[in-house]
Amino acid sequence: MLTLDNLIIEQGDFRLSADLTIPAGARVAVIGPSGAGKSTLLSVIAGFFAATQGRVLWRGEDITQTDPGARPLSILFQDQNLFPHLSVTRNLALGLNPAGKVAATDRTRIETALIRAGLEGMGARKPGQLSGGQQSRAALARALLRARPMLLLDEPFAALGPALKAEMLGLVAQIAREQGTTVLMVSHDPEDARALCPQTVLVADGVALPPQDTQSLLDHPPPSLRAYLGA
Amino acid sequence: MAARAREIAPAAVAGAVLAALVIGTLVAVAIRAGGLSGLRTSDLAAIRFTLWQAALSALLSCALAIPVARALHRRRFAGRDLLISLMGAPFILPVIVAVFGLIAVFGRRGFINAALAHFGIEPLSIYGAQGVITAHVFFNLPLATRMILHGWQAIPSERFRLAASLGFGPTQTARQLERPMLRAVLPGAFLAIFLVCLTSFAVALTLGGGPRATTVELAIYQAFRFDFDMGRAASLALVQVAISVTALLIAARVTLPASFGAGHDRSFAPIAQLSGGAAHTALDVAAITLAAAFLLTPIGAVFARGLPALSNLPPMIWSATATSLIIALASTIATLIVALPLALAATRHRWAEITAMLPMTASALVMGTGAFLIARPFINPTSLALPMVLLTNAALSVPFATRILLPEIRTLRADYDRLASSLDLRGIARLRLLTLPRLARPLGFSAGLAAAFSMGDLGVITLFSDGQTRTLPLALFQLMGSYRMDQAAGAASLLLILTFALFWALDRLGHYADPR
Numbered sequence: 001m002l003t004l005d006n007l008i009i010e011q012g013d014f015r016l017s018a019d020l021t022i023p024a025g026a027r028v029a030v031i032g033p034s035g036a037g038k039s040t041l042l043s044v045i046a047g048f049f050a051a052t053q054g055r056v057l058w059r060g061e062d063i064t065q066t067d068p069g070a071r072p073l074s075i076l077f078q079d080q081n082l083f084p085h086l087s088v089t090r091n092l093a094l095g096l097n098p099a100g101k102v103a104a105t106d107r108t109r110i111e112t113a114l115i116r117a118g119l120e121g122m123g124a125r126k127p128g129q130l131s132g133g134q135q136s137r138a139a140l141a142r143a144l145l146r147a148r149p150m151l152l153l154d155e156p157f158a159a160l161g162p163a164l165k166a167e168m169l170g171l172v173a174q175i176a177r178e179q180g181t182t183v184l185m186v187s188h189d190p191e192d193a194r195a196l197c198p199q200t201v202l203v204a205d206g207v208a209l210p211p212q213d214t215q216s217l218l219d220h221p222p223p224s225l226r227a228y229l230g231a
Numbered sequence: 232m233a234a235r236a237r238e239i240a241p242a243a244v245a246g247a248v249l250a251a252l253v254i255g256t257l258v259a260v261a262i263r264a265g266g267l268s269g270l271r272t273s274d275l276a277a278i279r280f281t282l283w284q285a286a287l288s289a290l291l292s293c294a295l296a297i298p299v300a301r302a303l304h305r306r307r308f309a310g311r312d313l314l315i316s317l318m319g320a321p322f323i324l325p326v327i328v329a330v331f332g333l334i335a336v337f338g339r340r341g342f343i344n345a346a347l348a349h350f351g352i353e354p355l356s357i358y359g360a361q362g363v364i365t366a367h368v369f370f371n372l373p374l375a376t377r378m379i380l381h382g383w384q385a386i387p388s389e390r391f392r393l394a395a396s397l398g399f400g401p402t403q404t405a406r407q408l409e410r411p412m413l414r415a416v417l418p419g420a421f422l423a424i425f426l427v428c429l430t431s432f433a434v435a436l437t438l439g440g441g442p443r444a445t446t447v448e449l450a451i452y453q454a455f456r457f458d459f460d461m462g463r464a465a466s467l468a469l470v471q472v473a474i475s476v477t478a479l480l481i482a483a484r485v486t487l488p489a490s491f492g493a494g495h496d497r498s499f500a501p502i503a504q505l506s507g508g509a510a511h512t513a514l515d516v517a518a519i520t521l522a523a524a525f526l527l528t529p530i531g532a533v534f535a536r537g538l539p540a541l542s543n544l545p546p547m548i549w550s551a552t553a554t555s556l557i558i559a560l561a562s563t564i565a566t567l568i569v570a571l572p573l574a575l576a577a578t579r580h581r582w583a584e585i586t587a588m589l590p591m592t593a594s595a596l597v598m599g600t601g602a603f604l605i606a607r608p609f610i611n612p613t614s615l616a617l618p619m620v621l622l623t624n625a626a627l628s629v630p631f632a633t634r635i636l637l638p639e640i641r642t643l644r645a646d647y648d649r650l651a652s653s654l655d656l657r658g659i660a661r662l663r664l665l666t667l668p669r670l671a672r673p674l675g676f677s678a679g680l681a682a683a684f685s686m687g688d689l690g691v692i693t694l695f696s697d698g699q700t701r702t703l704p705l706a707l708f709q710l711m712g713s714y715r716m717d718q719a720a721g722a723a724s725l726l727l728i729l730t731f732a733l734f735w736a737l738d739r740l741g742h743y744a745d746p747r
Contacts, residue, residue, distance in 0.1 A: 048649055069655025080646050085668045085746035098655040100664045126746075 002045070002150065002182060004208070007054035009037065009044055016040065018208035020201065024059070024149070027176060027183040028211050029193035032203035033228040038186045041208055042154050045184070046075045058150070069098065073150035074143040078158060081139035082127040088114070088138050089123035095142035109145060117141035117171065133164040140168065144175050151176065153185040169196045190218050190229060204228075237658075239583075242576030245569040246586040252626050253589045256601020257472060260465040263604050269466045276442055277450040278470060284360060284446070285428035288367035289421045295368065296375035296420070297413065299522045302515035303376070304383040305506040314523060315380070318373035321526070323680060323734050324727070325687025326370075326433040327704045331711065331723045332529025333357060333366055333438075335536065362438035363446075367431065371424040373526060378423070382416035383409070391502055401507035422482045429474055430594045433689040437708070447471045451596045455694055461604065468597040476592050530727070537724030540717045548722050551706035552729070558621050558702065559685040559733060565625035566681040567674065570632035575666070577637060578644055587633035590626045595690035598623045603694065616695035620702065624685035631684075632677035639673045668746050675741010679734040686730045703729070 007018040016037040022028055030038045043049040045056055047068035055064045058072050074095075082091045092110045093102040102110075114123055117137040119130075127135050136157055143151055153172070157165045173196055176183050184201075187193055193200055199211040204224040221229055303315060321329070337343050337357040344354040357365065386408055394404050432448035439445060445453070447467055454464040506512075569587075576583035602619050606612045643666070651657070651665055667674070689704040696705060703726050710719035 046653060048652075067655070068649075068652040069657075075653050077649065080650055083647065083650070083665060086664065090664070094654050094656060094664070098657070098660060100656075100660040 001059055002184075003055075003057040003060075004045070005055040005057060007044065007056070008052045009040055009049070010052045011040065011049075014040070015206050016203070016208060017206065018054075020208065020210040022182060022184070022201075022211060024182055025176075025180045026199055026211065027173070027197045028185070029197035029200040029214060030184060030186045030203060030208075031188075031190065031193055031200055031225070033224070034188075036203045036205075037208070038203050039154050041203060042075065042152050042184065042186060045150075046073060046152055047071050072148050073152055074146045074148045075152040075154065076136075076139050076143065076156035078155050081156060082135060084127050087124050087126060088119065088130070091127070091138060092123075092142045092145055095145040113141040113145050114138075116144060132160055133167070136160065136164075136168050137171070140171055140175065144179075147179055149180070150182045150184065153183065155186050155188065158188065165192070166195070172196065194218060239576050239580065241572035242580070242583050245572045246583060249569055249573075249589060249626060249629060250586055252598065252622060253593045256598045256605065257468075257593070259601040259604045260468045260597060263461055263465045269460075269463050270470075271463070273442060273445070274447075274450055274463070274467060274470075277445045277447050277467075278474070280360070280444060281429060281431075281446045281448075281474065284363055284367070284444075285425045285431075288364050288371060288428045289424035291364065291368050292371040292375040292424050293379075293417055293421050295372055295522070296379050298514065298518040299372070299376045300379035300383060301409070302518045303380055305501045306512075306515050306519070307501060308519075314519070315377070317526070318377050320731075321370045321373045323683035323687065323730060324370070324530075325689070325704055325730055326366075327437065327689050327707050327711075328533060328687070328723045328727050328730075329369060329529060330366060330434065330437045331707070331719060332531075332533045333362075333369060334711075335532035335720075336529050337362075337365065341532075358438055358444075359441070360439070360444045363431070363434055363444050366434045366438055367424075367428050369526065369529070370434075371427065372522065374427075375420050375424060376522070378420040379413070379416055382412045386412055388500075391505060395502045395504050399505060401505060401511055404505045418485045422478070422485055426475070426478050426482060426591075429478055430471070432594070432596055433704075436689070436693065437711070447474065448594055448596045451600060452693060455600060455603075461600075464600050465604070468594075468600050471594055471597055472592060475594065479591060533720060533723045533727060536717065537720035537722075540721030541724060543718070544721050544725070545718060547701070548703070548706055548718075548725070551701045551703045552725065554617065554701065555686055555703040555726075556729070556733075558617060558624065559682045562621045562624040562628070562685040563678050563682040563737070565621065566628040566632050567678060569625065570629045570636060570677065571670075571674070573629070574633045574636035574640055577633065578641055584633070584637070588630050591630050593626070595623045595627060595688070596694065598626065599691035599694040613695055613697045613700070616692060616697070616700045619695060620688070620690075620692050621685075623691045624688050625681070628677075628681035628684050631680055635673050635677045635680075636670065639670055643669050668744070671745040672741045675738050675744065678741070679737035682737055683730045683734040686733055687726065 001024050002022040004018040004020050009016040009018070014037065018041060030041065032038055040049060044051050047063075047066060051064070055062050057063065063071055082088075089102070089107075089110055090100070092113060093106055094100060096106050096109065097103075110123065114120055117140055119134060119137050119141065122130065122134065127138065130138065139156065151172070157168045160168065169192060172183065175181060183197070185192070185197060193214050197214055200214040200217050201211050202209045202217065202222070202225060217225070303311065334357055335341055337355060339354060339356070341357070347354060356362065390408055391404075394408060399407065430448055431446050432452070435444065435446040435449040436452065439449060447470055451464050451467045451471065454460045454467060573583045573587040577587060599619060602615065603612045606615050647665060647669070651661060656665060687704060688702070689708060692702050692705045693708075701709070703722065707719055707722040707726060710722055
């Protein structure tokens with residue numbers, strides 16, 4: 001269970017408050033107008049940006065001061081999810097051991113993860129030799145290996161076409177189901193939210209609201225969301 | 232907190248060593264100084280000469296560079312790219328080699344004077360103030376040309392297309408596009424060259440001297456070597472630092488352009504209408520031909536006389552070569568060990584960048600004088616000659632290496648810091664897997680520059696040398712001093728070849744190590 005306890009996030013004129021709980025294993029979309037603070041909210045949860053006040057708790061444990069790499073989560077950014085100068089295998093190995101050594105047992109696990117992600121035999125390639133969809137698969141394979149209880153997606157599939165994006169969301173759903181992962185996904189596309197996330201956190205007007213049912217939220221959007229959706 | 236302290240510890244150590252070298256030697260000098268009253272009239276003349284020769288050198292370099300840069304920008308000809316690349320070469324050209332080449336061309340027995348004598352004209356002298364300034368223009372004309380050319384290339388080509396569509400000719404183009412650019416670029420170029428010329432030592436040592444062409448750096452050397460007047464050397468050292476710091480503070484208000492690496496800008500196609508008619512073409516041809524001749528003839532003269540003499544070099548040249556190579560490589564390593572942690576920390580801590588720039592306020596001679604004063608009570612300072620040369624060379628290269636690394640590190644941080652910390656990649660693993668591979672190219676380039684600077688340096692070694700301990704530039708200087716000109720030409724060729732080979736090899740190594 002992820003708890004955002006009276007968080008206040010400030011950056012210049014920008015201000016966002018969040019006081020909410022996300023149940024373990026939930027799949028939650030984070031939607032709202034541009035500039036509302038969706039990515040910033042994820043940054044605070046991941047530990048890249050410090051909130052002005054309030055706490056972030058995971059299963060009741062305060063992780064507000066924890067280093068990003070030590071938090072119980074994996075995060076995929078919009079881009080730069082792989083080190084371009086390392087092979088796919090080395091990139092995945094960093095998910096198992098940040099010291100960078102690749103043990104023999106790790107190799108088997110990495111190979112399995114590659115197969116799971118549909119990248120069989122591509123471990124020796126550099127990210128630049130993969131297509132955009134394959135790069136996303138590799139990043140997901142690393143998240144699979146890390147097997148952290150939370151997965152934060154900050155629009156990592158925004159650059160992919162609709163068919164590829166649907167494929168990736170399917171892969172995320174599969175991983176989340178198997179590992180019981182709690183998923184938080186920022187999205188610009190309400191259809192992504194409907195497809196993957198039964199629940200949605202609406203970020204608008206300086207507030208991140210507690211999760212609500214995605215279908216009914218999108219079918220009956222409040223004014224702030226309606227303007228954004230243009231429906 | 233502990234993690235944060237561990238993160239900046241390498242930079243703190245590197246910064247402390249560098250500050251000790253720069254500030255520690257300065258403090259030693261200050262304590263020893265007998266006050267400014269210890270200065271003589273000749274020293275005041277040296278201060279005056281230092282300032283006006285630097286100003287005049289910078290002015291001439293910039294003024295001459297404008298037509299050359301304009302010609303390079305609006306003409307396309309075979310060898311243009313090569314010429315632009317060669318314009319970067321004086322940056323690492325050993326001063327003593329250039330001086331040898333200039334003497335070969337403009338000296339008493341040079342072919343300019345031979346030609347003048349043919350017409351019964353009095354010979355020109357390459358020695359004295361005009362010689363010092365000629366040498367400074369030789370070194371800085373290419374620098375100024377590259378900076379100004381960079382300014383021209385920074386004007387978007389759409390702007391030139393617009394100018395052509397509005398029916399502009401060369402005059403309107405100059406007024407609307409080029410003069411505003413020059414107004415923006417020239418102050419920075421002038422100051423950059425002025426700063427370099429302020430600490431000129433080797434040029435003044437070889438071509439200057441006497442009451443009318445002595446720089447402060449040379450006066451420090453003379454007070455130290457010939458008069459054994461430590462108090463005066465110390466006073467002069469403080470004057471030198473005061474001049475440099477003042478000039479740097481003024482320069483900090485003007486954005487200094489990067490002094491290396493203007494590109495070839497292949498995408499820009501000159502538009503004939505803007506480039507003018509036959510008169511402009513003739514002007515451009517003359518500018519390029521004269522500049523190329525001025526820059527290339529001295530180097531050609533070195534090789535013409537030196538290459539045949541390579542097989543006939545005295546044994547002392549070979550031992551000096553070995554010494555120089557070892558010092559160059561060791562000081563390159565020292566440069567990187569200090570510059571990399573400071574540059575990595577500098578993106579977050581202002582003090583790290585300031586510390587890395589400290590050596591710009593120092594001069595090799597001031598550091599040398601300070602080290603001599605510190606060491607003298609304990610050991611024979613001449614035994615410190617080579618270590619001091621190594622340390623000062625390394626320190627003086629740190630600002631350059633830091634400036635080359637910083638923008639690349641900023642990019643690296645922007646692109647991969649979040650990913651690295653989300654994966655908990657840190658310490659040695661981060662250095663090995665992320666930092667070093669991504670920085671291979673700028674590290675190779677920095678290493679190449681540091682090695683070339685060190686290889687060609689003729690500074691501290693002249694203070695300390697007992698005549699037996701010598702680097703290759705010093706050996707060349709000694710050969711020139713005893714008028715063994717053929718051997719000197721051979722040594723100059725050897726030094727030139729080795730300097731550029733070192734630069735090229737290290738720069739290539741960086742490209743080779745780059746996993747991209």
